[in-house]
Amino acid sequence: MNKRRFVIPVRQRILIAAGDLFHKHGIRGVGVEAIAEAAHTNKMTLYRHFESKDELIAEWVRGIVAHKEEEWKDLAAKHRGDPEGQLQDWSRRWAAKLRAMEERGSPLANALAELPDPKHPARRVMQEHKLREYKRVVRLCKSAGFRDPAMTADLFSMLLEGAHRCVQSVGMRQIGEHLVQVVDLMVENNRQRPTS
């Protein structure tokens, strides 16, 4: 059916190329023609797989979100019944990824900044994902038995989201290590009894 000159099917190649260019030059800074070229195909084929550029963007975002949520499941499977362990491992994984964010930050954060229209198809996807993620953290904090789980969850969220931005604006330095340290401290202090 397909040309078999490429191992990866067209649709996927387009998504990969689009993601790459979106992240490098910004969503609005990349034209569909450039995407098609980078995917070793052409504009027409692109529009046979995606009904518009906005839909392509949305599909790209869906991919990122799906990947992230899969990682959450991995985390849950690896530390079953150990919410503290999940949070700690989570911080370590993020810290490891920080270097890649140094240049252009988080794709999702950038997409949110570049798509001001609340009715954009990609917005719903991101909004819902962030909410799920937040609720997940709240649930973890609750089942870990933290006092004031609402605050602890907010703290976790702020730390994680903030880490990207700090890395992007003032460079790596030791932010990764400090992030891990702080999360470990939080878990430690909350595991025992109230310190404050």
Add this chain to the structure above:
Amino acid sequence: MNKRRFVIPVRQRILIAAGDLFHKHGIRGVGVEAIAEAAHTNKMTLYRHFESKDELIAEWVRGIVAHKEEEWKDLAAKHRGDPEGQLQDWSRRWAAKLRAMEERGSPLANALAELPDPKHPARRVMQEHKLREYKRVVRLCKSAGFRDPAMTADLFSMLLEGAHRCVQSVGMRQIGEHLVQVVDLMVENNRQRPTS
């Protein structure tokens, strides 16, 4: 010299209108024509005051940065010789501004996402400002006598930057209050002696 039909001079009107539209619709989502119109003038006059759209963007960013740094000076004057007080007051001011960030986030963060070109005139301005701000926090943490001031400073930075993003993606909730609480806790725990 000028037409006196407007109280505010043209150049300033343009900057205000541009900032408003940039923040609402994104930098790349706004054309110079729309800016001129919103400023009750026209494209030609805009280009007599700013040599290009990129320079207008840079000038807008300079304004934001200048305003922020002035606020830092206010803070220093208000809590002279009291670095903890500065940090605490800082968190309170940010918390108060969070609601305004709920819809579109921080203008500077968005600008960073929308201007991938490292050579863009506005990038230097932001980069240098973020670095100054970071060093300022480090200095405050040191003069407050915090143990491990490098880590504490990173923690402050992550919290503040992260607060914007959390508010934007999952809504206000109590993030403002939680931010203030955490900063107060940090100051309290560090003021006395090591708790962990």
Add this chain to the structure above:
DNA sequence: TCCTCATGTTACCGAGCGGTAACATTTAAG
């Protein structure tokens, strides 16, 4: 009054954008 200078007005340019039509080519399955 006249002169100057900032501003307004209109029209235009070249380039790039997202998106489509029509047709040619390749590929794999029967």
Add this chain to the structure above:
DNA sequence: CTTAAATGTTACCGCTCGGTAACATGAGGA
């Protein structure tokens, strides 16, 4: 080999964009 479907190719459309030229208008200072 034939056929149907996916892909490639080219040319095009309408629109918007950043930016400029030329000229008109207006207001204040001398």
